[in-house]
Amino acid sequence: MTTIQEERTGEDLKSLAERAGRDLEDASALEILQWAASTFGKSFCVTSSMEDAVVAHLASRALPGVDVVFLDTGYHFPETIGTRDAVEAVMDVNVITLTPRQTVAEQDAEYGPELHARNPDLCCALRKVKPLEEGLVKYDAWATGLRRDESPTRADTPVVGWDEKRQKVKISPIARWTQDDVDAYVAEHGVLTNPLLMDGYASVGCAPCTRRVLEGEDARAGRWAGRSKTECGLHG
Numbered sequence: 001m002t003t004i005q006e007e008r009t010g011e012d013l014k015s016l017a018e019r020a021g022r023d024l025e026d027a028s029a030l031e032i033l034q035w036a037a038s039t040f041g042k043s044f045c046v047t048s049s050m051e052d053a054v055v056a057h058l059a060s061r062a063l064p065g066v067d068v069v070f071l072d073t074g075y076h077f078p079e080t081i082g083t084r085d086a087v088e089a090v091m092d093v094n095v096i097t098l099t100p101r102q103t104v105a106e107q108d109a110e111y112g113p114e115l116h117a118r119n120p121d122l123c124c125a126l127r128k129v130k131p132l133e134e135g136l137v138k139y140d141a142w143a144t145g146l147r148r149d150e151s152p153t154r155a156d157t158p159v160v161g162w163d164e165k166r167q168k169v170k171i172s173p174i175a176r177w178t179q180d181d182v183d184a185y186v187a188e189h190g191v192l193t194n195p196l197l198m199d200g201y202a203s204v205g206c207a208p209c210t211r212r213v214l215e216g217e218d219a220r221a222g223r224w225a226g227r228s229k230t231e232c233g234l235h236g
Contacts, residue, residue, distance in 0.1 A: 010167045013140060017169040020160040029058055029173040032159055036141055036171050037063035043140040044171075045069050045096075047132070050083040051204040052193040053091065054185055055145045055174060060092045068093045069135055069142070073127040074104040075116070075206035079195045086192050098135040100127045116208050120224055127206075133166060141169035149178050150203070151220040179219070 008016070016039070024032050036044050037059075045067040046059045059066045070084050088095040100107070107115060107126065116123040136142055146157045163170040174182070186193055196204050200212030202219040213222040 008140065013167070013169050014162045017160055017162040020169075021158040024159050027159070029055075029177065030061060032171060032173040033059050033062035033143065036143065036169075036173075037066075040139075040141045040169070042067075043138070044142070045136070045139045046093075046143045047071075048084075048087070048145065049204065050080045050087065050194060051145070051197065052182070052186065053083070053087045053191050054182055055143055056087060056091060056093055057189060057191045058173060058185075059143060064092045066093055067139075068095050069132070070095060070097050071128050071131055071135075072097050072099050073206050074100065075127070075208055077194075077196060077204065077207045077210075080204060083192060083194045090192070096135070098131040100131050102126070114208070116206065120209060136166055136168060139168065141171060143171040143173060146172040146175060147177055147179075147182075148175050149219075151218050153220075 020035065020039075024035060027035070041063075044063065046056050047069045048056050050070060056066075056068045059068075068087065072081070072084075084095060084097070087093065102110070107123075111122070112118070115126075142163075146154055148155050148157050157172050157175045159172055159175050161170050161172070185191065194201075194204050201210065201222060202213040202217075203223055204210060205223050209224050211222045213219065
């Protein structure tokens with residue numbers, strides 16, 4: 001695939017994102033990622049929480065060897081780390097693991113133990129938001145697995161939008177998909193998924209802040225249960 005490599009200003013990228021968001025609204029997920037691959041080449045990456053590898057798999061079809069960025073917060077379930085290792089072993093992707101500046105023990109020493117229970121916003125900022133901000137510096141565009149049906153806060157997610165905070169093009173190729181679409185793609189292509197999805201978890205984050213969902217709850221209800229917090233800050 002021929003890629004266009006050129007220097008673009010923030011305004012160039014913003015204009016490009018807004019135009020693509022309109023033009024690609026009805027495009028398939030693969031077509032959106034093919035556009036990203038041809039437009040950005042190696043300055044494009046996928047981020048994955050390793051809840052599943054659907055977007056990573058799609059992106060590998062559009063751009064073999066694509067960078068897949070994973071945030072290892074130090075609080076992940078063993079199943080999540082196992083999913084990351086399996087993705088790296090069997091898929092045509094380049095997994096890049098980002099870690100916070102402090103280990104959990106170092107953070108505990110500075111802020112006190114279980115910061116996630118006392119100030120989850122700060123914990124997320126230190127262990128997710130800041131590492132991703134630093135890890136995305138070399139890219140012009142990044143893809144996520146956000147879907148509009150996951151929660152009310154994600155209902156307006158564009159397939160291609162502008163990440164003002166990071167000055168990046170933000171691509172959500174499966175924004176229009178439903179859980180049924182995800183399940184069908186997983187079944188058709190044998191895509192790796194986190195084993196916790198078969199154990200009552202609908203959304204998988206850090207172990208201390210994630211629980212199984214109850215019948216009738218939306219997919220994000222198991223994250224920071226009992227709090228008004230619904231997002232870690234990566235997408236807000």
